[in-house]
Amino acid sequence: xxxxxxxxxxxxxxxxxxxxxxxxxxxxxxxxxxxxxxxxxxxxxxxxxxxxxxxxxxxxxxxxxxxxxxxxxxxxxxxxxxxxxxxxxxxxxxxxxxxxxxxxxxxxxxxxxxxxxxxxxxxxxxxxxxxxxxxxxxxxxxxxxxxxxxxxxxxxxxxxxxxxxxxxxxxxxxxxxxxxxxxxxxxxxxxxxxxxxxxxxxxxxxxxxxxxxxxxxxxxxxxxxxxxxxxx
Amino acid sequence: xxxxxxxxxxxxxxxxxxxxxxxxxxxxxxxxxxxxxxxxxxxxxxxxxxxxxxxxxxxxxxxxxxxxxxxxxxxxxxxxxxxxxxxxxxxxxxxxxxxxxxxxxxxxxxxxxxxxxxxxxxxxxxxxxxxxxxxxxxxxxxxxxxxxxxxxxxxxxxxxxxxxxxxxxxxxxxxxxxxxxxxxxxxxxxxxxxxxxxxxxxxxxxxxxxxxxxxxxxxxxxxxxxxxxxxx
DNA sequence: CGCCTGTTTGACCATTGTCAAGGTGGGTGG
DNA sequence: CCACCCACCTTGACAATGGTCAAACAGGCG
Numbered sequence: 001x002x003x004x005x006x007x008x009x010x011x012x013x014x015x016x017x018x019x020x021x022x023x024x025x026x027x028x029x030x031x032x033x034x035x036x037x038x039x040x041x042x043x044x045x046x047x048x049x050x051x052x053x054x055x056x057x058x059x060x061x062x063x064x065x066x067x068x069x070x071x072x073x074x075x076x077x078x079x080x081x082x083x084x085x086x087x088x089x090x091x092x093x094x095x096x097x098x099x100x101x102x103x104x105x106x107x108x109x110x111x112x113x114x115x116x117x118x119x120x121x122x123x124x125x126x127x128x129x130x131x132x133x134x135x136x137x138x139x140x141x142x143x144x145x146x147x148x149x150x151x152x153x154x155x156x157x158x159x160x161x162x163x164x165x166x167x168x169x170x171x172x173x174x175x176x177x178x179x180x181x182x183x184x185x186x187x188x189x190x191x192x193x194x195x196x197x198x199x200x201x202x203x204x205x206x207x208x209x210x211x212x213x214x215x216x217x218x219x220x221x222x223x224x225x226x227x228x229x230x231x232x
Numbered sequence: 233x234x235x236x237x238x239x240x241x242x243x244x245x246x247x248x249x250x251x252x253x254x255x256x257x258x259x260x261x262x263x264x265x266x267x268x269x270x271x272x273x274x275x276x277x278x279x280x281x282x283x284x285x286x287x288x289x290x291x292x293x294x295x296x297x298x299x300x301x302x303x304x305x306x307x308x309x310x311x312x313x314x315x316x317x318x319x320x321x322x323x324x325x326x327x328x329x330x331x332x333x334x335x336x337x338x339x340x341x342x343x344x345x346x347x348x349x350x351x352x353x354x355x356x357x358x359x360x361x362x363x364x365x366x367x368x369x370x371x372x373x374x375x376x377x378x379x380x381x382x383x384x385x386x387x388x389x390x391x392x393x394x395x396x397x398x399x400x401x402x403x404x405x406x407x408x409x410x411x412x413x414x415x416x417x418x419x420x421x422x423x424x425x426x427x428x429x430x431x432x433x434x435x436x437x438x439x440x441x442x443x444x445x446x447x448x449x450x451x452x453x454x455x456x457x458x459x460x461x462x463x464x
Numbered sequence: 465c466g467c468c469t470g471t472t473t474g475a476c477c478a479t480t481g482t483c484a485a486g487g488t489g490g491g492t493g494g
Numbered sequence: 495c496c497a498c499c500c501a502c503c504t505t506g507a508c509a510a511t512g513g514t515c516a517a518a519c520a521g522g523c524g
Contacts, residue, residue: 067378074381076374092367097374120363127359131352134366135324141370142308142329145377146299149306149420152479180503188381190481195504210489210503385512413470425512427472442471442521 002035002110009036009109012059016082018129019057026123033115037108045100045108052089052096054110058082061106062177064186067098074148075186077140078103087133090116103182148188151225156187157197158221161206165218172218176211234267234342241268241341244291248314250361251289258355265347269340277332277340284321284328286342290314293338294409296418299330306380307418309372310335319365322348335414380420383457388419389429390453393438397450404450408443 005013010031013019019027036059039045045056045063056063058081065085066073076098079085089096090113102108120127147156160183164174176183184194198208204224205216215221237245242263245251251259268291271277277288277295288295290313297317298305308330311317321328322345334340352359379388392415396406408415416426430440436456437448447453 067374068382072382074378076377088367088370091363092371097371120360121356124353124356124359127356127363128352130363131323131359131366134363134370135320138320138366138370138373139324139329141373141377142299145308145373145380146306148377148381150300150304179501191503192482192505193480196480199504411470422513423471424473424514428512431472 002037005031005034005036005109009059009107012082013057013109016057016084018084018133021125021129022119023123023125026119026126030111030115030119034109034111037110038105039102039108040105041102043102045102046086046096047099048097050096052086052094053113055084055086055090055113055116056100057084057109057111059107059109061102061104061108063106063108064101064103064182065098066101066185073099073185074188075144077137077144078186081106084133087130087137091120091130103178153187153189153193154197154200155225156189157194158201159225160187161201161213161215162218162221162225165215169219171214171216173212173214176213180211234269237263237266237268237341241291241339244314245289245341248289248316250316250365253357253361254351255355255357258351258358262343262347262351266341266343269342271334271338271340273334273336275334277334278318278328279331280329282328284318284326285345287316287318287322287345287348288332289316289341289343291339291341293334293336293340295338295340296333296335296414297330298333298417305331305417306420307376309369309376310418313338316365319362319369323352323362335410385419385421385425386429386432387457388421389426390433391457392419393433393445393447394450394453394457397447401451403446403448405444405446408445412443 013031014027019030022030037045039061046052046054048067058079060081062081063079063085064075065077065079066075068074079100085100086096089098120130147159151159161174164172166172178186180194181191184191187194189197198206201221202208204220206221207214207216245263246259251262254262269277271293278284278286280299290311292313294313295311295317296307297309297311298307300306311332317332318328321330352362379391383391393406396404398404410418412426412430413423416423419426421429430438433453434440436452438453439446439448
């Protein structure tokens with residue numbers, strides 16, 4: 001369930017934005033106090049209401065953070081490899097207010113909150129990095145909120161697909177990173193609505209075979225998102 | 233439009249959670265660099281996309297922070313007297329990503345972002361206070377998101393009204409702090425839906441005359457919110 | 465007293481969730 | 495290697511929530 005950290009884990013830890021500018025002592029203290037968990041897809045890492053004793057860093061895989069219940073929920077954000085979660089809970093309230101669920105197999109570093117808080121106090125550079133991380137998180141939750149409250153389903157999906165676009169305006173093909181069911185949840189809709197939204201997008205030059213999506217004309221999609229009812 | 237800070241302003245500044253544990257020098261530098269604005273109801277303090285050159289502290293009055301347009305928007309949170317806003321934008325991106333609009337007459341302290349950032353770097357206690365403020369903000373935006381995505385309108389209103397409840401479970405009477413139109417916006421619904429939601433609540437022991445609301449049985453409302461479709 | 469704005473109400477409509485059923489595809493075991 | 499099975503996905507019909515439009519109403523401030 002739980003094992004000691006290895007040097008390889010440590011390398012990955014250093015590579016993360018939040019931990020890259022630490023003093024060696026601070027890094028060492030965090031590293032020594034931490035443990036590594038292997039998680040399988042769909043594993044619940046913590047649930048709302050539990051005591052927030054740890055801060056987590058994703059070494060590999062992805063984790064979804066949501067409010068609400070298993071069956072009906074609102075996804076706040078998805079944590080990818082190299083990012084942390086549980087940060088706010090462990091810094092302030094002492095209780096997790098959301099649920100963290102692995103959406104792929106992965107490896108998670110578990111850092112005791114007390115160690116983490118001590119590090120924040122002792123290392124001003126670290127405090128700054130934490131400020132940065134919290135800001136980004138606030139930003140992305142706000143973005144998510146805006147998308148879901150103001151955009152209709154079709155535009156939500158379109159804007160999701162556009163995130164994968166290459167720099168140039170060319171056509172491109174992607175493989176969806178998750179089951180459609182899961183992406184639907186992230187986009188705040190049921191799987192049926194997702195499917196119908198995809199169908200609508202096919203009328204705008206897009207084909208989709210299984211998990212592979214081909215976007216013929218990215219600019220069309222972008223235009224779709226831009227003029228979501230500004231004048232309702 | 234804009235005037236120098238007075239000693240009275242300074243007193244208020246010290247009283248704010250974010251600024252209460254500063255070193256005298258830090259406080260002084262912030263105080264000296266800041267200006268005070270009088271704002272009238274509905275005044276836009278900054279808009280999305282503008283360069284984020286200042287962080288604001290509310291000395292009196294209230295300010296709504298939202299995404300989207302004037303006519304269709306999503307309110308992220310409401311800033312009350314003694315709190316700050318523009319924090320995240322001025323700390324990171326350099327551009328405001330939301331709009332700040334006064335929802336009452338008020339006095340706003342404007343702190344240059346550069347001064348603020350310098351203070352964060354130089355004073356570890358201040359950095360900690362900023363971490364705390366950002367955490368709270370993240371928490372309240374997440375709460376807002378959850379309410380709006382997961383709760384139907386009636387429950388949203390109920391939970392709003394319950395926030396004003398006194399500690400004991402007794403009946404209580406409040407005066408709504410804003411026009412109903414504005415509260416409706418905050419709760420993510422139109423004024424009509426707000427009105428209808430209020431009507432529904434009248435069936436659960438609640439009376440409402442103008443802006444005065446009398447809650448006969450708070451526990452009933454609380455129950456209403458608790459069992460919002462956990463098993464849809 | 466009268467305007468202007470906020471509020472209520474009713475009728476209607478659009479979007480999305482829900483339920484049910486059928487299709488598809490990939491992996492497993494015979 | 496094939497067939498089956500299960501989970502995922504799609505589709506259709508339907509219901510419900512909430513938004514929209516329009517009109518009546520109320521209340522505060524000149």
